[in-house]
Amino acid sequence: MVERCYVAASLDEALKIRKETGAHVLAGGTDLMVQFRQGTGISPVFPFPVVIISSVRELDDITAGDDGTVTIGALAVPARIAESQLVPYPVRAAAARMGAPALRNSATIGGNIGNASPKGDLPQPLIMLDARVVLTSLDGEREMLLDDFILGSKKTALRDDEIISAVRIPPVSWSYVFYRKIGTRRANAISKLSLSALMRFEDGRIADFRAASGASGPKVIRSREAENMLKGLDDAEARAELPAFLDAWNEALSPHAMPQYRRNTTRRMLEHFITSALEHPQSEIIV
Amino acid sequence: MEFTLNSKTVRYEGNPLTRLVDFLREDMNLTGTKEGCGEGECGACSVLRNGKLVTSCLIPMGALAGDDIVTIEGLRETEQGKCLISAFADAGAVQCGFCIPAMVMAAQALLLADSDPDEEAVRLAISGNICRCTGYDLIVDAILLAAKRGKGLW
Ligand SMILES: Cc1cc2nc3c(=O)[nH]c(=O)nc-3n(C[C@H](O)[C@H](O)[C@H](O)COP(=O)(O)OP(=O)(O)OC[C@H]3O[C@@H](n4cnc5c(N)ncnc54)[C@H](O)[C@@H]3O)c2cc1C
Ligand code: FES
Ligand code: FES
Numbered sequence: 257m258v259e260r261c262y263v264a265a266s267l268d269e270a271l272k273i274r275k276e277t278g279a280h281v282l283a284g285g286t287d288l289m290v291q292f293r294q295g296t297g298i299s300p301v302f303p304f305p306v307v308i309i310s311s312v313r314e315l316d317d318i319t320a321g322d323d324g325t326v327t328i329g330a331l332a333v334p335a336r337i338a339e340s341q342l343v344p345y346p347v348r349a350a351a352a353r354m355g356a357p358a359l360r361n362s363a364t365i366g367g368n369i370g371n372a373s374p375k376g377d378l379p380q381p382l383i384m385l386d387a388r389v390v391l392t393s394l395d396g397e398r399e400m401l402l403d404d405f406i407l408g409s410k411k412t413a414l415r416d417d418e419i420i421s422a423v424r425i426p427p428v429s430w431s432y433v434f435y436r437k438i439g440t441r442r443a444n445a446i447s448k449l450s451l452s453a454l455m456r457f458e459d460g461r462i463a464d465f466r467a468a469s470g471a472s473g474p475k476v477i478r479s480r481e482a483e484n485m486l487k488g489l490d491d492a493e494a495r496a497e498l499p500a501f502l503d504a505w506n507e508a509l510s511p512h513a514m515p516q517y518r519r520n521t522t523r524r525m526l527e528h529f530i531t532s533a534l535e536h537p538q539s540e541i542i543v
Numbered sequence: 544m545e546f547t548l549n550s551k552t553v554r555y556e557g558n559p560l561t562r563l564v565d566f567l568r569e570d571m572n573l574t575g576t577k578e579g580c581g582e583g584e585c586g587a588c589s590v591l592r593n594g595k596l597v598t599s600c601l602i603p604m605g606a607l608a609g610d611d612i613v614t615i616e617g618l619r620e621t622e623q624g625k626c627l628i629s630a631f632a633d634a635g636a637v638q639c640g641f642c643i644p645a646m647v648m649a650a651q652a653l654l655l656a657d658s659d660p661d662e663e664a665v666r667l668a669i670s671g672n673i674c675r676c677t678g679y680d681l682i683v684d685a686i687l688l689a690a691k692r693g694k695g696l697w
Contacts, residue, residue, distance in 0.1 A: 261559045263605040289601045290582045299561040308559055310606035356671020361595040443670035444584050
């Protein structure tokens with residue numbers, strides 16, 4: 257049976273179609289068009305109705321609120337996210353390393369979240385930054401932590417009548433920050449592993465420390481327990497605590513394939529970031 | 544649904560899920576746009592959408608309302624296109640030619656954003672375009688040559 261395909265010109269129209277037909281959203285199409293392709297000369301066939309929202313212009317703004325919260329519309333593409341000075345560094349860095357130039361002009365942040373692939377690149381830094389997703393339905397809006405929205409590999413808490421309309425990143429500051437994606441090649445490389453981390457010093461002590469591991473489990477991994485081990489410590493105390501911290505982070509990982517490689521590489525990257533930050537270098541970005 | 548294709552307005556009433564690459568090649572007979580992988584990996588189907596490079600095998604027609612699409616057939620009528628195509632020929636960058644229309648589109652997207660790119664920027668701009676013949680160096684040379692010869696065009 258051939259399912260219906262709708263094209264929505266506004267968010268309101270898309271929400272009505274979604275509510276009435278249960279249509280799945282097609283935004284950039286870079287996941288869906290590959291998944292349901294039929295081959296040359298044949299249009300893709302979907303096992304469910306689809307609503308194309310690519311032309312809903314109200315969903316692609318990137319704005320900053322008075323309190324410093326940054327809101328990224330669901331249709332914003334990686335090329336624009338990577339260029340926006342409003343967006344915090346780890347998210348820009350992740351966007352800049354997605355796919356190849358053409359993919360970065362088509363893929364959307366909403367699709368990257370909606371797809372909930374453990375290898376998706378944007379949820380990882382967003383979860384480190386305590387980003388929230390804005391879910392819109394005809395009944396209104398609700399917001400939840402992205403970390404709670406993504407339930408596992410390919411699973412989200414999206415309701416049948418909802419569309420992801422935006423992502424909100426609360427204000428954040430750091431003394432040092434890190435982002436690394438390890439892929440197989442330069443372009444169109446799906447992440448084998450990725451890591452973000454940040455550290456903020458206040459009066460000689462670690463006031464904030466966070467990290468997030470991508471492609472190391474069914475969803476992005478953050479261990480607040482491990483993070484807390486470093487908070488409040490001065491440089492010497494942090495150096496002494498480092499091995500225990502690294503063990504605790506390692507405990508939290510659950511890599512599916514190549515577990516030893518992923519564990520060792522994550523450990524080395526975290527150790528590199530933390531020891532570098534404890535040297536208090538000039539540049540806030542640790543590479 | 545209306546959009547612009549190579550400076551002409553097109554009305555489209557067909558299946559919104561039809562891929563742009565199929566529409567171009569089969570309905571419009573614009574066969575300069577190639578299909579290699581059909582999965583966004585090889586770049587052979589690259590066109591410009593609102594001045595930005597995109598892979599037309601991933602784009603459903605229903606996503607195009609109000610957009611401006613340029614293919615190699617449109618670009619080669621312009622001064623910029625002519626400059627690029629002659630630079631590719633003069634640099635000896637064309638072997639079997641399968642990847643070349645898309646390479647030219649990638650070069651155009653780059654030069655629209657940065658009219659004086661360095662080699663690194665050129666390599667990045669074509670990083671999603673696979674060429675099985677040339678080993679890329681001659682293509683990079685061709686794009687740098689076009690940028691030099693075409694000063695003021697972009
Ligand atoms: C060649 C290639 C390279 C790639 N490289 C990378 C890479 O380096 N890193 C990476 O992370 N990904 C990569 N991807 C995967 C893909 O491009 C991303 O996941 C992209 O962000 C998906 O966005 P989209 O809008 O194109 O998704 P779509 O295909 O439109 O949708 C994907 C899923 O999300 C849902 N969805 C989309 N938008 C919404 C919304 N607003 N509300 C609710 N649900 C929604 C859809 O229903 C669908 O289930 C690559 C894909 C290809 C083809
Ligand atoms: S055919 Fe579109 S990217 Fe290969
Ligand atoms: S010239 Fe043959 S693929 Fe590039």
